[in-house]
Amino acid sequence: MEEQKSVGTCPVCRQPILPEYYFCPNCGAALRTHPLPTSAAAQAWLYIFSAILPMFLFLPIAKWKGLAYAKSEDPKMKQIGVIAFGIVVLSTIITSWLAVVWTQDAIQSSLNSINADMSA
Ligand SMILES: [Zn+2]
Incomplete structure (x- = not known):
């Protein structure tokens, strides 16, 4: 058989x-409903990626020279550091704002399609 x-x-x-x-x-x-792969290779990749993800996030911060510039006694270097810090803060605000706007857009468009279905 x-x-x-x-x-x-x-x-x-x-x-x-x-x-x-x-x-x-x-x-x-x-x-x-959620066809996510459960193979050994898919699991291994997910676990490895989970293990190295914090390094991807923290290594660039450790490599960021802005703080060293901002701490410098030299006014020119200090200015560069302060500008770099300002760019980081501005970028963080813009990224957060875009995330909120896009999330609201996604919620709004799914609500619209639900309403369209209901009134059809
Ligand atoms: Zn059937």
């Missing part, structure tokens, strides 16, 4: 389905 994969049934139409199916081939029902 050949090897058989464990066969389930579609919760909608009760047709036999394979566990790797995302959609029922008979009725099209979604069997899995």
Whole structure:
């Protein structure tokens, strides 16, 4: 007898389905809502990336020369450091503001499509 994969049934139409199916081939029902990979390679990559992610965030900060400039006694270097710090602060504010605007845009457009569906 050949090897058989464990066969389930579609919760909608009760047709036999394979566990790797995302959609029922008979009725099209979604069997899995979040098809994220769970293979060993995908897990290894995620764990490695999680381990090195803080380094990606903190290494550039450690390498940032702005603080050394700002602490300098030399007025020219100090000015450069203060300007660099100002750019970091400004960039942080703009990035945060864009994140808020884009999030609100996304919420607004999904609300609009829900309303359009309801009134259709
Ligand atoms: Zn089905």
